[in-house]
Amino acid sequence: MKRDLLITADGIAPPSLAPQLHASPVGAALKTQATRWPRLPDWLLAWPLPLAVLAVWTLAAHFEWVAPQVLPAPEAVALTFKESLLSGELWANLQISLLRVLAGFSVGLVGGLALGVAMGLSPTFKDYVYPTFKAFAQVPVLGWLPLLMLLVGIDEALKIILISKAALVPITLNTYKGIQGVPTRYIEVARVLEFTRWQMLSKVVFPAALAPIWNGVRYGLTHAWLALVVVELLASSEGLGYMIVYGRQLFQLDVVLAAVVVVGAVGYALDKLLALAERRLLGWRKEAF
């Protein structure tokens, strides 16, 4: 049940809230409290809050407690959403954003894994590269934006580079630390069993490091999506961020809200996809505990 929270100076993998948390001791200790309330299924309990918010929102919009420019009515947002969905505009922009994030993330993933593995396995390489990498990682993704704009302009290259940088840093760090953090006892056992170097890597090191590496990958994807939204807000002619800017410039907050909803939905989907993949890849690990 213990999650490997890797704290590095520049990238911490946020823990996924796996179901075992609900089975945790504190959770169990709190169960006594829960039984005082009527037994409602979990999924039902999830709704009162958002429904209440929706109700307040609808009332606020209808009675104009806040100016309609500031808070468009939910129906307006839903209508805009439907319109842009039907006109294909939403899908077109979504596609472009997704493609960009996929491209950038892949570059960052490959680079991050390569760099992390190299640093983890070769102390010499690490000595040369790690300090520079650390310095480079101190500047958050957005700090590089004006510099990159000068160097590569505002075209696709800018977006891909920024997104890959966003993904690369946490993946590299977590991979490196993951490999480093393989307990020495495992290595000793492998040595006793006279594993070849390849066997040691494939049977001991990588499986042991897989959990932190995976955390790094998840964090990298979140960061990549974040970077995409920013760069599209600043300089793009298509994509979800562009839709948001468009809505903002024309003071059409319902367009902005519709696009924000989609951004959230995509973020959610990406996260769920990775969680699914994690369960498959690391499922064996959990059973051992």
Added chain:
Amino acid sequence: MATTFVPKPLRGFVIPVLIVVTWWAAVRFGWSTSPLLIAPGKVWQTAVEQVASGHVFSALAASLRRDLIGFAIGAFGGLVFGAALGASRLFEKLAGPSFHTLKQISLFAWIPLLSVWFGLGDAAKVAFLSLAAFFPVVLNTFEGIRSVPADLLEVARVLKFNRVQTWAKVILPAASPSIFAGIHLGLIYAWLATLGAEYLLVSGEGIGNTMIDGREHFLMDLVLFGVIVVGLVGFSLNWIASRIEARALAWRGRSVAQF
């Protein structure tokens, strides 16, 4: 060959030195005619100018002030909300799903909304920064509280601790590494958000604005200087956070297997 050539402590400097030398050579020997290629010396000059005129300090002060205020609000709110999520099953069921859904909305997508809801002035920026710090703090606080091992709670029960004592003596200390990790992460996000806010919201002074101005006027030296300053600030914030974390968690001793 190179491994035995360069002594260990100096190895970290090889790459940076190579970069600077190549850069200097590129300028000196005119390998590129791009107006963007300026000498390292010019960057140093600009740095000196900025420090001497105090520009960099006032810009930094403006950025950091917003950063820290937003961070404080977000972290505090995050602690409260995260603790509530951890403490009450019911609250978690009511508010948890909504929270997890909202957290999926990429941070910067909030900016246009905040801009319209708060208008000009620092309110929008501080709100944005609080949001940036809020999410990681909540997540890690919640996780930390829920991950408290069963044995510790057993002990509390055996010693017949009441609610408050259980919390103060067992749950919070056990959760503290996670909570501090969350605060640390919140700090990182808040700094990232500070820069983003300067690019995207109407603003006064700030180090992000300095870089944007540099970019608009093609002043590569100013932009590079800004990048270095941002990196230094990031490093310092991380270092301070790590120190505080180490201090606060010092009582735990050197634990090995568990956090």
Added chain:
Amino acid sequence: MSERHLTRRRALQLLTAGATGSAVGLPALAAADPAARTIRIGVAQPAIGSPPGFGGSSIAIAHAKGWFEDEFKADGIQVEWFFFKGAGPAVNEALTNNQLDFTVQGDLPAIIAKSAGLKTRLVVANGVRSNIYIGVPPDSPLKTVADLRGKRVSLFRGTNMHLPALRLLEAHGLTEKDLKILNLDTAGYLTALSTKDIDAAIGSMDILRLRDKGQVRVLYSSKNDSPIFTRQGHVLVTDRFAEANPQLVQRVVNVAVRTAKWSSDEANREEVLRLWARAGTPFEHWKEDYAGEPLRVRLNPNFDPFLVGRYKDAIEQAQRFKLSRAKFDAAPWIDTRYLQAALREQKLENFWPVYQANGKILGA
């Protein structure tokens, strides 16, 4: 016993004191304008230069010369200026939050705000007939506006650049969808042009700056075309402020008209252009942009039939191009009472040319 008497007497004393106090104080309160100790003016341009300022209109001159501050100094009323790099749309955000009283904006953003429900009224015309320019990289194969089809073109959306651009495109058989439009502000599109990140930029006369450096070729200028393709602007005031402080609004308009008169005087041409040049756009470019026209054509605070016609068109087109949500009647929106009063008082009713809706000068 005696205590109670004392208390009662004391109470009566206090009551009388209070009554007299309020009798004296309240009229004083009523006479003064309770709301306004500051007048907040938002300008849809960034403030550049030292001292920071902006250009292109008579309000810019008033700002540079501090004439608004002078007018209200005696009453202890402060004038606060706010500048917005994000231009009209950003001003709208502040307006929505009641953070501004007056704005110096272009037609489209104000129309969008009004149709979204913001309660404002126009009081003075300002910065009318500004030209739009289209710039392309010097080696670009594009020769005419029609060549823009399918190209990456930057346009500062939601500003008063948007409608003339769309009209121009329409006149050449193009719609917004036929181009790949990027939303970039002035600094953004100037940079993008020089790095050739875009194929063309539809912008303001700032493009001339790059032309002089050889980094841009001017594909089109509305200077040589119909005034329908020019940008219009105004000063507006929130209904809230106007209802609470009508005298202050009148005084603001008075200053605006006075400044417009001074700026329209050909004898002051040099100084006007130089003051504007302080904000970054070179003097020569202002000279070029204003060449061949008397100042008073563009520094005209009046809502003459031509301008009213332009605004009516803009409202209708904004709705047609799906930029705004609803149409509304231009006539009640343009509140000319303050303007008329100022003109009458300063005897300037016939100072400026009056253009008819078809663009021809009255009497031509």
